[in-house]
Amino acid sequence: MKRTVFLTTVCALAVAFTPVAQQRSSALDALLQTAVDQKRVPMTVAMVADSKGVVYEHAVGAPTNAIFAIASMTKPITSVAVMQLVEAGRVKLDEPAATYVKELANVQVFDGGALRAPHAPITVRQLLTHTSGFGYEFLNRELLTLVGKKQIPSVMAGGDGFLKAPLVSDPGTRWEYGISTDWLGRLVERVSGQTLEAYVTAKIADPLGMRDTFFNVPADKRARVMTIYQRGADGSLTPQPAPPAGPVEYFSGGGGLFSTAADYLTFARAILAGGQLNGRRILGESSVAAMGQNHIGDLMVRPAASVIPQLASNNAGAMPGSPDKFGLGFALNTRPTEAGRSANTLSWAGIYNTFFWIDREKQVAAVLMTQLLPFLDDGAKQVIEDFDRAVYAMRAGTR
Numbered sequence: 001m002k003r004t005v006f007l008t009t010v011c012a013l014a015v016a017f018t019p020v021a022q023q024r025s026s027a028l029d030a031l032l033q034t035a036v037d038q039k040r041v042p043m044t045v046a047m048v049a050d051s052k053g054v055v056y057e058h059a060v061g062a063p064t065n066a067i068f069a070i071a072s073m074t075k076p077i078t079s080v081a082v083m084q085l086v087e088a089g090r091v092k093l094d095e096p097a098a099t100y101v102k103e104l105a106n107v108q109v110f111d112g113g114a115l116r117a118p119h120a121p122i123t124v125r126q127l128l129t130h131t132s133g134f135g136y137e138f139l140n141r142e143l144l145t146l147v148g149k150k151q152i153p154s155v156m157a158g159g160d161g162f163l164k165a166p167l168v169s170d171p172g173t174r175w176e177y178g179i180s181t182d183w184l185g186r187l188v189e190r191v192s193g194q195t196l197e198a199y200v201t202a203k204i205a206d207p208l209g210m211r212d213t214f215f216n217v218p219a220d221k222r223a224r225v226m227t228i229y230q231r232g233a234d235g236s237l238t239p240q241p242a243p244p245a246g247p248v249e250y251f252s253g254g255g256g257l258f259s260t261a262a263d264y265l266t267f268a269r270a271i272l273a274g275g276q277l278n279g280r281r282i283l284g285e286s287s288v289a290a291m292g293q294n295h296i297g298d299l300m301v302r303p304a305a306s307v308i309p310q311l312a313s314n315n316a317g318a319m320p321g322s323p324d325k326f327g328l329g330f331a332l333n334t335r336p337t338e339a340g341r342s343a344n345t346l347s348w349a350g351i352y353n354t355f356f357w358i359d360r361e362k363q364v365a366a367v368l369m370t371q372l373l374p375f376l377d378d379g380a381k382q383v384i385e386d387f388d389r390a391v392y393a394m395r396a397g398t399r
Helices: 002-016 019-037 071-087 102-106 124-129 141-148 180-192 196-208 219-224 261-272 285-291 378-396
Strands: 044-050 053-060 109-111 114-116 229-231 237-239 346-350 354-359 364-369
Touching: 019 044, 019 053, 019 378, 044 261, 044 378, 053 261, 053 378, 071 124, 071 180, 071 196, 071 261, 071 285, 071 346, 071 354, 109 141, 124 180, 180 196, 196 261, 261 354, 261 364, 364 378
Parallel strands: none
Antiparallel strands: 044 053, 044 364, 109 114, 229 237, 346 354, 354 364
């Protein structure tokens, strides 16, 4: 029996560390080193896992346990929290979201310069799929104009004032990326009776062993938080002042978390494995399957040119992996990509150029973190595209 186990282990290691696999892993190391050396990104930590565990980890210009502001990569975690409440029978996907968050009953549509009532109430499913009608000011000129006129608070002002923003389309009529998941965070709080911070910690982070994922980074870990850099017109990278270290009072379900590459890969691995990892289940298999299905019908993920170039480049209209549909909290590509992702790979990103994908068909999940504005500028775009291709090339070398 022991000899059988030993031989199985030796064979597995031989496959994992074939010369071809080692060569391709080294090529991936070199790709990331070159990206930092050439200032495409200021630093990076990248990790890859398959169904058996972590198969690749490399950091350049940062420690492997660096903590990153993951911004919109918070959204899938908040979406899992909502799906937990759906599983528990406490939330219904096609119920008006105002059933759980009464303020949503009063939201209006900004239409032709005037406000009017929406043609239908916003549902929970529409918040999960970004078909609610809410937008982001850096992607929508009408909202940017309202912010400029001080008629609504900016999403960048801190706090939750931006939740006063109107819809920019009727619910269910188009895909529009925006503040929907912040409203879902509020929904989790109202239904659970906990803050979003407490809920995510108790129901997702702690069960999975995500020890470095926080809305409020503890004082003894703040030295590991990476500086955010801004790309200049001349290509230079300028470090930006750190935000105040005081406690966060508004827990943004759409963008408030800090995490490490290792922690986020742990979350991705749980989704990869159907909602559980190391014997700890956070979501049922059927719920995970539902999150990876198209829930926007004939609507399409709508590329949007940035109207604030310091925050997002016009490359942001073409997300990595070419997603064209949206599930419950994750973007989906309906066709396999040239780089190697299978159809219906789950993915998303954060505005500071943090990225992940979960390919359930090929059983591979990957995370790449850096801290750079604008989102998906030419340098960051090249890095994630090269990383995408290299991951699948490396995986091919292990078979």
